Amino acid sequence: MSNSKEVSKSTIERLPKYLRYLIEIDKMGAVDISSTTIAEHFNFNPIQVRKDIAQVSKKSGKPKTGFKVKELIKDIQNFLGYNNYSEAVIVGCGGLGKTLMAYSGFLSLGLKIVAAFDSNPALFGLEVNGLKIHSMEELDAVINKTSAKIGIITVPRESAQQVCDRLIECGIKGIWNFAPLHLVVPSDVAIRNEDMAASLAVLSYELAAKQKSD
Amino acid sequence: MSNSKEVSKSTIERLPKYLRYLIEIDKMGAVDISSTTIAEHFNFNPIQVRKDIAQVSKKSGKPKTGFKVKELIKDIQNFLGYNNYSEAVIVGCGGLGKTLMAYSGFLSLGLKIVAAFDSNPALFGLEVNGLKIHSMEELDAVINKTSAKIGIITVPRESAQQVCDRLIECGIKGIWNFAPLHLVVPSDVAIRNEDMAASLAVLSYELAAKQKSD
């Protein structure tokens, strides 16, 4: 498929963490940073950090000092696409949907929510954070006025798969699902199931394991 | 540490997915279910499903028919601890905090939020979903009146590590962090960083990869 080397999911998940840390120490005046120091901060392995960096930055680090903070920041941001915005639409403007719409943090991640939809007529026309809520009938028309490729799903579990299918029909190519079910999509569509039950299960299991060992 | 065999994180993440599916088909009247059918539903590998099941259920499946749906449900629920509630407290009752407090879905995951805290005096005494918001001064006293072992963090990034440390001082043993930073905790504390930036990074990368290959 892709000609350049594949970057693993685990590496990609760590990159935003490095980035936040680098931005922080940059603000504090740091110029150089070593993989060792980054690793210590996160309790990671320095070799892992170095390998992650090597995959997204062509600049090579120097013995004894490491990497240039500002260069690393630029390279990671570039790799993650934080420079140019991706547009997204959101479907389901209930509790969670409205919260995400009001969240300012996505902008710095290169994500801009450009349209919102709901099936509840009571919400039509309402504005949240400057975003007007549209009816589901307008889905196709409104999406096609944007260049949105990402759809955020915050509808109840029962309607999530159906909403997902409709989004894909409208040309959406990436689904960020917050409903508690595992959505299935065609192979040309990217999907991320934000499964809080799975997350909590891991936390509870680890908690139980640690409690047991004393 | 633990005497029984360890169950991998990946397996634990899949179990809640299986469970939701099993409950659904149980409602639809299904009695038996094969690993093949489960796997097809999720686009997983049937051997993987069988191995996951083998780790949490002593009941063995039968050739040609598979497993008993109701038995599997019970075994998975039991393994995940959905039968007896874990208590949790939440710190940070802003947009996201209030949304989580109002969310009814946690109960079926065996999680019960029993207390809420914020540093903003304007919120003290306010009730969300029957939960009164306490001041941070009351943290220790209120937590110790409960049996909460889990702390949910929904404060701004800047105060998250400090809040985390205080929770641990109060006897909290598992941290569910929604603030955008990688919290570091002592080794006897379980931590789950719900990192939306990491999540979105993976989605964006996969989206870009799929767009490229056409």
Next chain:
DNA sequence: GTTATATCGATATCAGTATATCGATATGCT
């Protein structure tokens, strides 16, 4: 200027997870 050392990058090894193979068997079908 010389020396000691922290860090790098490349390569090798290790560990853990996912997948493949295969014999056994219970069930459904003729």
Next chain:
DNA sequence: AGCATATCGATATACTGATATCGATATAAC
């Protein structure tokens, strides 16, 4: 009843990601 077959569980293999090793080297310290 007998046969074909879907599925199981156990074992073996393959794959992917994490960690260890090691020579090279730029820098800091003296």
